Amino acid sequence: MKRTSDSQAKAPLSALAARRLRQQRDASEPTSNGSSPALTPVAETISAPAGQIPNGGQVDHGQRSPSTAPAAKEPETAAALADESSRQVSNFTQTEDNYVYNPQTEETTVKLRRGESLVIQGEYRVSVKSGAITIYSAILDSSSGPLDVIAPSSLALPIVECAPKSKKRKVDSRDGDYDAVFNLENIRTGLGEVGRICPRFDKIWKPPLTTTTITGGSNDSFTCLLTSPQPPVTLTISPSWQSTITSLGSSKNSPKSIFITGAKSAGKSTFARCLTNAITSQSPRRAVVYLDLDPGQPSFTPPCMVSLHRITSPIVAPSFAGPRSAELLRQHHIGYASPREDPKYYLRCAANLFREFRAQSEREGEQPTLIVNTCGWIKGMGRELLHELVQLCGPTDVVGLGDVDGVFAEILPSESTARRHLPEAAGTGATAGNASSSSGSQPFTPAELRxxxxxxxxxxxxGIGSGSSSGPAAGFDFSRHLTAVPPLLAGYTGPGRVIHGMTVLDTHVPRDLLFAATTATIVAVNLVKADDADHPVNRYLADAYDADHRAGNEREYENGKDGAAPYICSSEFDGTSSLVPAEKTMTIGLAILRGVDETNGQVQLLMPVGEDALNAWLEKGYRVVLCRGRDEIPVWLMWDWRSEQQQRKRTGADGKRVPYLDFVVGGEVTGKGAKEWKVRRNIMRRGQQRR
Structure with a gap:
């Protein structure tokens, strides 16, 4: 079976389907003369190298000019040309009245009747004009304001439907017998260009092969999907989920503290997102504080982090799109994708985040709903961690996805009065969470999503994630590779140094190998208050100062030739909790340590935190400590596969400039460290052994 460039299997086509596709390419395709576009089955495009245009230099913008080729004997519509095996994606029939594109404003007006649904892939801003719609469990009406939706096929696509009837959601009489009218507007966050950096994700914004779609303008940032022989994964809320979300989202018995648990791939994050959207879209609006304790697949931060966010409006976007409408309250870098590596520090970070939630609620004088999302480790030590977290949070409601009756019996205290909810796990039954589709499960593994x-x-x-969904849409820049981005230069020696310490978590590294162990790795940028004399890092540095003073090496220490800076030996501390305690340490983000200039005493950092923001923290009296954990750095962040220079390196002409990557040259792997280590073990027969 052949596979596409993104390793997804193509559905086989029958001879009749192939003939009809050839007729479609050769025959003319009439375009709509009105303001409504025509239905278009998406054909497979031929990829071309960067800078070249396929199809003989002609650009296909989705609206083809009529051809002079003879028409078929029996005229067929574009929708009828689709394969007989095509399955329905959207329960929507396009007409000249219910789907209208305005070329002047580049907006599309969609009108839905009750029972109709529409699946839209891409990036768009939705504004309800009349009636009400539901999307990703959020209910939107004309008073909700615009909502930005980012829907790639890397996860389940949300479905737009009419909201349940309500006296408050009236439809304008001018809209006839329609139940909801909304506008779609193009937005571009920059995420559509992620394939320029990693080709594995090049097609997450494109519909599947031979999908029947509705196309509007030539530069639309979204596509409405109708039918496809390979339907994408869509988000269908099961009845058990809906009843649980309705119960938990009610304002009765508020405020609530909701604890969500379940095995891996049970749909915990999806359920938590649906519940959050259901609560924040209510009128009057209610806030949600989201405590994310899943470092392997976090909802708003990069991997290996736990965080606390305040959310005031629905979020219809994947985790990699950033917290555009979520306010970051506090976060901690635990250094691992699972709490099993350092459970003590994991619990300390969780406790600190929960205390921050309590303090924030007291300062604001209100008690918002708390949603706690946990990781999928529910056996052995993982169950013990859940027991500790339940005692810490004291939830009013506990949600267990899947068969977790036994888990509840062990993690809930006997005196607990928490209400128990047991909706089905995602992927079970006819409809369920984020893997509910007849086409199968998610197209990407958790490791690929990380x-x-x-x-x-x-x-x-x-500045991404400032908290407003109505602000500028652009938030990502894939126009150039990180290797072409000028790094931030931060000194680690002398009186004006910025980096006061560097460490490798839970690993003893000789001082002279510190830079070798941290270069080309992801490090956490931690802040420590300089006047906090009780902080372990400050005590460690103070002892180093005193030792250098006693040895008369003050000048050498300031020049960075000796002393403790920038190295902090983590093996001298009792775990990460004793080195960078969560109570006294602030994590502002992650950085890639690109290189080290030992001559000038500077490290080169690539990080989304701006220079001005970092300097503002320094002016407040904070010191920067870099901590390397076990964060995985994708090879695509280190290798610009598109550049001609990298192509020359692949041939071995300049391989010495990329010591951390291996290349295949003439069938042999080259590069520093490319050879396989062969360990010889003298295994002898029993007769050869000494007696």
Whole structure:
């Protein structure tokens, strides 16, 4: 079976379907003369090298000019040309009245009747003009304001439907017998160009092969999907989910503290997002504080982080799109994609985030709904961690996705009065969470989604996630590779140094190998208050100062030739909690340590946190400590596969300039460290062994 460039299998086509596709390419396709576009089945495009235009230099913008080729004997519509095996994606029939594109404003007006649904892939801004719609469990009406939707096929696509009937949601009489009218507007966050950096994600914004779509303007940032032989994964809320969300989203028995647990791939993050949208879209609006304790697949931060966010409006975007409408309250870098590596520090960070939630609520004088999302580790030590987290949060409601009755019995205290909810896990039954589609499960693995999240994070522009969905849409820049981005230069020696310490978590590294162990890795940018004499880092540095003073090496220490700076030996501390305690340490983001200039005593950092923002923290009296954990850095962040220079390196002409990558030259792997280590073990027969 052949596979596409993104490793997804193509559905086989019958001979009749192939003939009809050839007729479609050769025959003329009439375009609509009105303001409504025509239905168009998407054909496979031929990829061309960067800078070249396929199809003989002609650009296809989705509206083809009539051809002079003879028409078929029996005229067929574009929708009828689709394969007989095509399955319905949207329960929507386009007419000249219910789907109108305005070329002047570049907006599209859509009108829905009750029972109709529309699946839209891409990036768009939706504004309800009359009636009400539901999308990703959020209910929007004319008073809700615009909402930005980012819907790639890397995860389940949301479905737009009419909201349930309500006396408050009246439809304008001018709209006839339609139940909801809304506008779609183009937005561009920059995420559509992620394929320039990593080709694995090049097609997440494109419909599947031979999908029947509705096209509007030639530069639309979204596509409405109707039918496809390979339907994408769509988000269908199961009845058990809907009833649980309705119960938890009610304003009765508020405020609530909702604890969500379940096994891996059970749909915890999707359920938490749906519940958040259902609460924040209510009128009057209610705020949600989201405590994310899943470092492997976080909802708003890069991997290996736990965080606390305040959310005041629905979020219809994947995790790698950044928290555009979520306010970051606090975050911690635990250094691993799972709490199993350092459970003590994981619990300390979770406790600090929960205390921050309490303090924030007291300062504002209100108690918003708290949603706690946990990781999928529910066996062994993972169950013990859940028990500790339940005692910490004291939830009013506990949600268990899937078969977790046994888990509840062990993690809930006997005196607990928390209400228990047991909706089905995603992927079970006819409809369920984020894997509910007849086409199968998610097209990407959790490891690939972490890679996408990391790539998007380091290409995000400063200021993303300021908290407003109606602000500028652009938030990512994939126009140039990170290797072409000028790094921030931060000194680690002398009186004006910025970096006061560097460490590798839970690993003893000789002082002279510090830079070798941290170069070309992801490090956390932690802030420590300089006047906090009780902080372990400050005590460590103070002891180093005293030692140098006693040895008469003050000048050498300031020049960076000796002393503790910038190295902090983590093996001298009792775990990460003793080195960078969550209570006294602030994590502002991640950075890639691109290189070190030992002559001038500077490190080169690539990070989405701007220079002005970092300097503002320094002016407040904070010191920067870089901590390397086990964050995985995608090879695409280090290798510009498009550039001609990298093509020469692949042939071995300049391979010495990329010591951290391996290349295949003439069938042999080259590069520093490319050879396989062969360990010889003298295994002897029993007769050869000494007696």
């Amino acid at each position: 890679m996408l999240q990391t790539i998007a994070y380091f290409h995000s522009l400063p």
